[in-house]
Amino acid sequence: MKGVVYRDTHTAAWHHLSVLQPHVRDHVAVLGLVVVVDESEGYAYLKSRPEDPDLPPVPRLVPRRSLSFHVSLLLALLRRKLAEADASGSDPRLVLSRRQIIDMLTVFMPSGADDARLVDQIDAHLTKVIELGFLRRTKDKEPSFEVRRIVKAFVDAQWLADFDARLSEYAAELSPDAEGAA
Template sequence: MESTQDLSHAVGLSRVLVGLMKGVVYREGDAPLWQDLLALQARVRDHVAVLGLELILDESEGYAFLRTRPGNEGEPELPRLVQRRALSFPVSLLLALLRKKLAEFDAGGGDTRLILARDEIVELIRVFLPAGSNEARLIDQVDTHINKIIELGFLRRLKAQGGEFEVRRLLKAFVDAQWLAEFDQRLAAYRAQLGGGEAEGAE
């Protein structure tokens, strides 16, 4: 017969797994769930490994998510539970610019939350694009791109401050330092794609 503690751990594990399967788990969003995740992370890793997934947990930044585990050579490839997403050029560019802005913000110290107004996000795009009709179209569609990035979990709309957005620190896990170091070369490639096309996004 299971003890009360065993049942409590089983319920906690189920809650954590369901939360992770739904998306990113944030410390600030659900403190009890976050504590269960920290206490049970070894068991969580064992469970998701069976599904070909791995747990990415950043205690200092306060987020956790699942991603497809890289396969070892010679292993049969498992069906993907976490699908790759093809991102449009404007969304890919805006993610890169937001990540660069976050790096600059962190280098300056001070507050841990990067808050940007819509006009500041528009300016990020405008500065890095050549003048012309493509620029005008991108600016006109910025709200669509912002909404997509909110859906991806990299921006959060601040209801109390209309027209302002928090850049989620989760973005650091998807656009790493090496990628950022190659930003100028990537930006040149992006400019060559201004007529359209898809840029492969992070999982």
């Protein structure tokens, strides 16, 4: 009941979930949870039931995590890369090297920063995204990461719109015109 179940890595659990899905849905509904199964992408997870005024409120069992700006940015960039890979119709797995991820994020980091310190910060953001389950380390010699398809469920159009609005707010606060008006 904790984390994401993937068809390719949790074969026994995936099989049981497929066979017992109606029973699992009924069981977790009592706890105020909903099972989300994406057969085409090969993952399943639990989320809190949307609030319903006709039902009594249920305590939140699935924690909400506040993400830093750079972790949110990395998730948005990974989602974009996944969409590009899906559009190209190539390999269903998206594997990015550590260098590719660093290059993607460096564009959005402050200029003039010490390169070693910048890479350490990006590595910290990468570690957080791995802990959240959106990336998985591969067994290649060079450090590389598989983008997990669950990122599509988390980073949807609404999430991107909210993130875009926050980016606009940050840009407005940091613009020189905002400083002169204050």
